[in-house]
Amino acid sequence: MTETFPQTTFAPLKPDRPVGIIGYGAYVPQYRLPASEVARIWKGGRAATPIKEKAVAGLDEDVATMAIEAARNALKRAGIPADHLRAVWVGSESHPYAVKPTSTIVAEAIGAVPHIQAADWEFACKAGTEALVASMGLVGSGMARYAMAIGADTAQGRPGDELEFTAASGAAAYIVGPAEEALAVIEASFSYVTDTPDFWRRPEQKFPMHGQRFTGEPAYFKHITEAAQHLMKATGTTAQDFRYAVFHQPNTKFPQRVASLLGFTPEQIKPGLLSPIIGNTYAAAALIGLAATLDVAQPGDRILVTSFGSGAGSDAFIIRVTEAITQRRGVAPTTQAYIARRVEIDYGTYVRFRGKLAS
């Protein structure tokens, strides 16, 4: 197929009107479940664990509440009133309702209603970055001055399944606006999408299924490398042109390996590689990694961000940090500040928090 339609002929996404990130905000709940706790209960305590520990939402938290806090942080950094937003879009695979938008709850809570677009997006772990691409289009076309894209999840894993080590909770919000107001300009984007059933959840099922090893080569690695390589080729950049890179992070090894495949060093992915200490936050994963990277980046730094969503697809972005970042990022808590407020829980507390007890 690629012979008849060579993908390299497709140009990267670049809006007519340059756009950028004018505000960003992360949220990570304070509870941590050590992977050793899952191993203790299900593997006789003897298992190589894919991460150190994961972030778990508390009893009174869900995708809406986490998205609200991330959105408030993004608004603080943007320095705009919430009613200047023309879109509030929330990407997640764990929306609190099957029918009734999360985005209206978030938009109401931050004060963005009623003159907005609002909708929930679903594409496994890339629902948030898809909303970000849509925001680039809305702002880049001139239809809107500001649009907000959020990725948030309270991911579930079947008790005893491999996913229980890593399925975590978190949120990140981005406000896209004109490039001249941006603290980081989005230079270009490119996506790679195929029908690849590596991970799914059927309606009314509580826990997802996955294709075991099939989630690796044909899914995660194929889509991320295709999206990232094409974007770099089309923009004439190589790994050396970037100060940092962020990849979707379902565990510790996958992002490390895909970074190496694409020519990036461990130093380049270090600030954004959070899965070892917060787990896989699904639709928030790449976006929280980007937030942590923006927290430390300097003006002029380029960042390559590539998400991955099962089913499957990847969105890649080239982001260039501007002078404005030094003035504005200090007004909201850093991603690391959220990670630092750590309350360790045991497996029993985790089961209660995540509603895994039958009653």
Place this chain on the structure above:
Amino acid sequence: MEIPRHWRLKQQRYALVGEVCPHCEEKIFPPRDVCPYCGNEAKTQFTFSGRGTVFSFTTLTEAPAGFEQAAPYTVALVKLEEGPVITAQLTDLGDRPVEIGMPVEMVTRKIRAEDEARGVILYGYKFRPVMETPK
């Protein structure tokens, strides 16, 4: 189900939207359209900062109907930076002991779900110990 009542209160519940009196400039929460300080009409919206301190508190182990799933939890009288004292749950306490005078900040959280698996989810303000912001 009390959907209309909760729906009417959503702004104050989600975001601490109250009022400011145009006559004596006192801040009012919850909003009541008449200033409790000077008695004049007060309908100007005012969004509170969400910062305050614990004025008093108690921990509930026997929770009222609808809140059983959250017990044990702590309820506090929070004195808002702008003046009013309001009742709210504290959250994200971890192992931290609560103290009178402790600085707290507003977060929007799940308050309860009417009919756990099928009903409307109610969101509203709670308060947590203040997080550090750099610089």
